Amino acid sequence: MNTDKHAPIQWQFSRRAQKLESSAIREILKVTMRPEIISFAGGLPSPETFPVDHMRAAYEKVLSKQGKVSLQYGPSDGYAPLREWVASTLSTDGACIVPEQVLMVSGSQQGLDLLGKVLIDEGSKVLVETPSYLGALQAFSVYGPQFESVPTDDGGLLPESLDAIGKDARLLYALPNFQNPTGRTLSVERRHALVESCARLGVPLIEDDPYGALCYRGDPLPKLLNMNPEGVIHMGSFSKVLTPGIRLGYVVAPEPLVRKLEQAKQATDLHTAQLTQMVVYEAVKDGFLSQHIPTIRKLYADQCQVMLSALEQYFPEGVRWTRPEGGMFIWVTLPEHIDSMKLLEEAIEELVAFVPGAPFYANAPQKNTLRLSFVTVSPEKIREGVAKLGKLIKAKL
Amino acid sequence: MNTDKHAPIQWQFSRRAQKLESSAIREILKVTMRPEIISFAGGLPSPETFPVDHMRAAYEKVLSKQGKVSLQYGPSDGYAPLREWVASTLSTDGACIVPEQVLMVSGSQQGLDLLGKVLIDEGSKVLVETPSYLGALQAFSVYGPQFESVPTDDGGLLPESLDAIGKDARLLYALPNFQNPTGRTLSVERRHALVESCARLGVPLIEDDPYGALCYRGDPLPKLLNMNPEGVIHMGSFSKVLTPGIRLGYVVAPEPLVRKLEQAKQATDLHTAQLTQMVVYEAVKDGFLSQHIPTIRKLYADQCQVMLSALEQYFPEGVRWTRPEGGMFIWVTLPEHIDSMKLLEEAIEELVAFVPGAPFYANAPQKNTLRLSFVTVSPEKIREGVAKLGKLIKAKL
Structure with a gap:
């Protein structure tokens, strides 16, 4: 030929x-x-x-004790014990998060892609901070949204501005803690106001929180998730508190959305590596973090x-x-x-x-x-x- | 609140x-x-x-010798030595595949998603075998194609049928080896005819090949990729020859497409786990497979x-x-x-x-x-x- x-x-x-x-x-x-x-x-x-040594010991333990299970295909929503760990870790400030609300993903960036895939149509209004995380703009852009920039000041996003621009938005994307790129933190008062505004407008609020644990002093501020688990989508990651090269994060959201994200996850890459999830569970389950x-x-x-x-x-x-x-x-x-x-x-x-x-x-x-x-x-x-x-x-x- | x-x-x-x-x-x-x-x-x-023991030794070796590099973020196109290994392994039957044509992905399913993302618009004509792999239909469906089923017989896909239905198709998706779900294999003659037809019609031909190495007797049949590296997109996977739970596969395609897939990969999940790629390279580089x-x-x-x-x-x-x-x-x-x-x-x-x-x-x-x-x-x-x-x-x- x-x-x-x-x-x-x-x-x-x-x-x-x-x-x-x-x-x-x-x-x-x-x-x-x-x-x-x-x-x-x-x-x-x-x-x-x-x-490194802690991860090495965790790999050795999982591969020696559960080698075949860890190297086999796994469920699309993730490794159950790790989902339970995430749910229990996030159940603070009186909120109860259940494992059914947790989807394990291959790093937060994949959470952004799946959320874009499931929530954004061509022309959908998507609210983002001014400025916002570049990787999120890239992930969402593929799905053709109309971005609307929410005004900010040195204290971050201005919740009162939502009344004018929030109507019919498909989502609002925010990084309340030590934002990428600005390093800004949203005050507790603004957090409440933001959650309240989004709930009133019926706009799903994405709380991207890769840096939340990295506060230099005092305790982390309360999560948007726990202020309204019915309306907030929380994204977390092991990249900044453990290691990024393994690619592991999670999306926590109301169940109807998680089930849809799980379907999208299955069509996208079946599931996140089973071995990685079992090893991270082994690495964090006894309080290492x-x-x-x-x-x-x-x-x-x-x-x-x-x-x-x-x-x-x-x-x-x-x-x-x-x-x-x-x-x-x-x-x-x-x-x-x-x-x-x-x-x-x-x-x-x-x-x-x-x-x-x-x-x-x-x-x-x-x-x-x-x-x-x-x-x-x-x-x-x-x-x-x-x-x-x-x-x-x-x-x- | x-x-x-x-x-x-x-x-x-x-x-x-x-x-x-x-x-x-x-x-x-x-x-x-x-x-x-x-x-x-x-x-x-x-x-x-x-x-299991071979993988365990590879994890131990990589984590002990290159722990910090393996646990850090990596490049979107993949770990360079593994891309070189893939290119060299696929350079058979006189074809020369270069590492720049290789994109590492988190399992073949992700390759399908990225190809759908980059090649399929709402209403695009997409040719598939009758029947075809369910996971591919799911991955592509998200992007709204019009599927056209290519007629088959017990010898698989009938290349001569393409003249009537192939015009303006965005891609043809085929599993020439031990197809999922039928177990059928495409003969060498039909392979040549298929590659020739697609080249003539200007239709990108996806060769999904997770099972190619698993022939029960004799040597694997020649790959479509090597019959026309300019027009064939080859997808391979470590799932069936090593283990699936680590989620690792690759897409090999002409460079303009690989660069576009790489951009899509970055927006989708930044990159496939660096540790996984380094370990698999360690596991296969000395001829283990x-x-x-x-x-x-x-x-x-x-x-x-x-x-x-x-x-x-x-x-x-x-x-x-x-x-x-x-x-x-x-x-x-x-x-x-x-x-x-x-x-x-x-x-x-x-x-x-x-x-x-x-x-x-x-x-x-x-x-x-x-x-x-x-x-x-x-x-x-x-x-x-x-x-x-x-x-x-x-x-x-």
Whole structure:
């Protein structure tokens, strides 16, 4: 047979696939993988926090005691003991979450994709914070929503703005704790107001909470989920408190939605790896996280403080930044005339990198913003990198 | 705050989610998990074939030598050494497959979902075999295609039928080796004709090949991929030759499509677990599969022979079945007046289960068909179960 005589296939991608783009930023940031670059661009947790030996022991235990079960196909909704653990862990502040409300997923990003698949039609109104998590905008975009940006201030999302824009929205997507990208936290009062507004408007409220446990001091704030389990969809992840490379998270939602998500999950990838779920259950069931998470909090709090001090020292007047109470990110607002994308190009020449803020906006990008992560860079390099950025910014004033 | 006063959310699912249904068959088959049932319904590989100790050693090695890297986020296209291994393993029959053509996915089912996402619009024509793999129909259905069933005979798909129906199709989906559900194999002549037809019509041809290595005798037949790497999308999986519970497969396609799939993969779940990929690379890189796969072939060939003999002995005249040369399934065609769904209800009373054939048809289901799997049932139980089914069928003649 000779197929050479035929023209190569002209790929006709679906309209949704045409919305997927190679990001210019991603291309630029590829160079930031070079070891000589001081990169504040990462969204990665610090590998210093990975409990390698603990995970290794858990793999050894599961594979030696339950090898064949762990390597076989499993149920689409997830490994039952782990779903029970998630439900029981989330049953705080008087709320009772049951295992039937829990769907295990292959990392939070998959939760976003499944929620988009099940809740968003072409043209559906979807409410997001200003700015919002880039990965969520990407996951939802595929399904063709009309994004409506909910106004925010330094305290995060403004619940009172929902009355004007919330009607008929398919969902509201929020990160109440140490938001990616801004590091902002929503106050308890605003949480109540937000939950109340969404319940009144009949809008499903997604609480994406990968960083909630990483508060630098005090206890985590109450979850939106527990304020109204009938109307809130909670997303959690083991990526930031255990390790991300295993890809494990969960969606907790009212049962009618969970059953629909389970059907979508089955059509999407059958189920999340059974071995991974059994190992994580083994790793967390005896309270390991309650000893482990404080060590992550301490490290990130210290690194954050180093960066805040360096910003104070090296950044000129007219630049503003957030002061996170947890999580992994600081958000910087430059004077309006400075485009952070252009600044990035210059910064890379100086061997420093960050993520420009524009792609985090669903609408009307503010080009004078940028995101800094401090968790994977040493204190010394944090100071050196911030000093270099400060110098570049000063030159533009 | 009191949200009790608000009505519970009226879930408005997307139109695509409304197409997802809880299958009546799945509900019935739930009872087949009971240990007293002789189940020919499974699509699971035999856990007897899982190389538990080999996997355990691979986990131990990766976690002890590369713990932090394996537990960190990884690239969306997959772990580079494993992509190289896949490319090199598939470069046979004179074809040269490069790692840039390989995307690692979380099991073949995810490959199907990503291909549907990227290639299918509402109303797109999608060609499938008659019957076809149920999981593919489910994965594609979400994206709203118009399925066109390609005629088949006992030798599988009829390539000459494409001229009449293939024009403007977005893709053709085929399982050339030991097809699920029929166990049929496409001859070398038909493979060439199929590849040639698709190339001529400009229709991307998906070769789903989870069972290809499981031939009972001789060598595997040549892959469609290697007949025309420019026009064929090949899907492979570690589920049937290593273990399914880790969820690992791959899509091999022309580069423009792989880059688009990679973007979709990133928006869908960022990447497939880094640890899993590193461990599988460790497990296969030194040729383990070439010793291991023959043991699976031998087991399945023996079990298949037991079932074929039992069918010969216990099934009445007027019933036909396939005689697979590999894989996990036998397809049975009953006399036209017998509905296999009703037969299943009676069979479950007798503690035997199988999968009725109707859901495997995209159009015009043949209700007198059913699928039998022989790989997880002991020879004695195979004979007992087939005898019981034979009795039930005879009573209907």
